[in-house]
Amino acid sequence: MFNKCMAVGIKVTDFAKAFNFYTKILRLTVKTEDRKNKFAELSVGDLTIALLTEETLDEMCGKKAFQSNSMSNHLFAIEVDDVEQTYNHLKETVEFIKKPGTTPWGQKVAYFKDIESYIWEISEPFEE
Numbered sequence: 001m002f003n004k005c006m007a008v009g010i011k012v013t014d015f016a017k018a019f020n021f022y023t024k025i026l027r028l029t030v031k032t033e034d035r036k037n038k039f040a041e042l043s044v045g046d047l048t049i050a051l052l053t054e055e056t057l058d059e060m061c062g063k064k065a066f067q068s069n070s071m072s073n074h075l076f077a078i079e080v081d082d083v084e085q086t087y088n089h090l091k092e093t094v095e096f097i098k099k100p101g102t103t104p105w106g107q108k109v110a111y112f113k114d115i116e117s118y119i120w121e122i123s124e125p126f127e128e
Helices: 015-025 054-061 083-090
Strands: 008-011 029-034 039-044 047-052 075-079 095-102 108-113 119-123
Touching: 015 039, 015 047, 083 095, 083 108, 083 119
Parallel strands: 008 047, 075 119
Antiparallel strands: 029 039, 039 047, 095 108, 108 119
């Protein structure tokens, strides 16, 4: 029925500010950039994250389909080589909600909120 996930779209309030944050601070790779239509696709490995403004969403499927919520209900789990190094690089720029630590099952992780209040987990490679 489903063949593959093409992208995960996230609603952003200020396209230019969000584009700058995700490409300059988080260093995501630009796959597609359309500043005129305020749309971009960014890559993290095989994952594509689409930045969507309210105007873009309205054109796509009607803005009522994506009503804002004061609490984020999205989490991006991203593997990094070194959680401490990534934490040290980002800690002055993003709001960490949990500093680097080890889970009860032995995985090294940290969590932060981005400029749109989406939660990101960074973790080192882990095998049980």
